[in-house]
Amino acid sequence: MKRKDAPHQPTAWMRERLSDIEARARAIRQAHSEPDGRIDTLFMPLYRMGAFGSTEEYMCDHCRAYVPERLIPVMLVPLPRLVVTGGLCPACAALEGIPAEKGEPR
Numbered sequence: 001m002k003r004k005d006a007p008h009q010p011t012a013w014m015r016e017r018l019s020d021i022e023a024r025a026r027a028i029r030q031a032h033s034e035p036d037g038r039i040d041t042l043f044m045p046l047y048r049m050g051a052f053g054s055t056e057e058y059m060c061d062h063c064r065a066y067v068p069e070r071l072i073p074v075m076l077v078p079l080p081r082l083v084v085t086g087g088l089c090p091a092c093a094a095l096e097g098i099p100a101e102k103g104e105p106r
Contacts, residue, residue, distance in 0.1 A: 008097030013062055017046060018078045025082045046074060046086025060089035072100055 010018070025042050050056025058068040071087040074096075078084060090100040 010097075011095050014096055018076070018084065021046075021084055022079055022082065025079065041081040041083060043083045043085060046076075046084050058087075060092050061086040062088055062092040062095075065089045065091075070100075072098060074098060 021044050025044060028042060045061075047061035048056070050059070055066060058071055059066050060071065061074075067089045070090055072090060072093045074084075074086045074088055074093070076084045088096065088098065093100050
């Protein structure tokens, strides 16, 4: 039985997405690093970016539901200098252990 205070484990979908993103980030860093081996922080989408104001912009990155009023923004830092951003519907956010209500600690 899982303890109430135990850290939440991401779903298989989230682990797979982050693994793919981390691999792409490593490849980008190898191909485009500065001569001293550094690269600025990479910002990458959790799924894919829609055009500003498009229907895609308001879809859950996991289940693809259109939720313009209830999309929960997500920002993760799985590796140093790698920021992954996206949006999840309340149901998918709950599966990932992300609070849906404003004001809840993250």
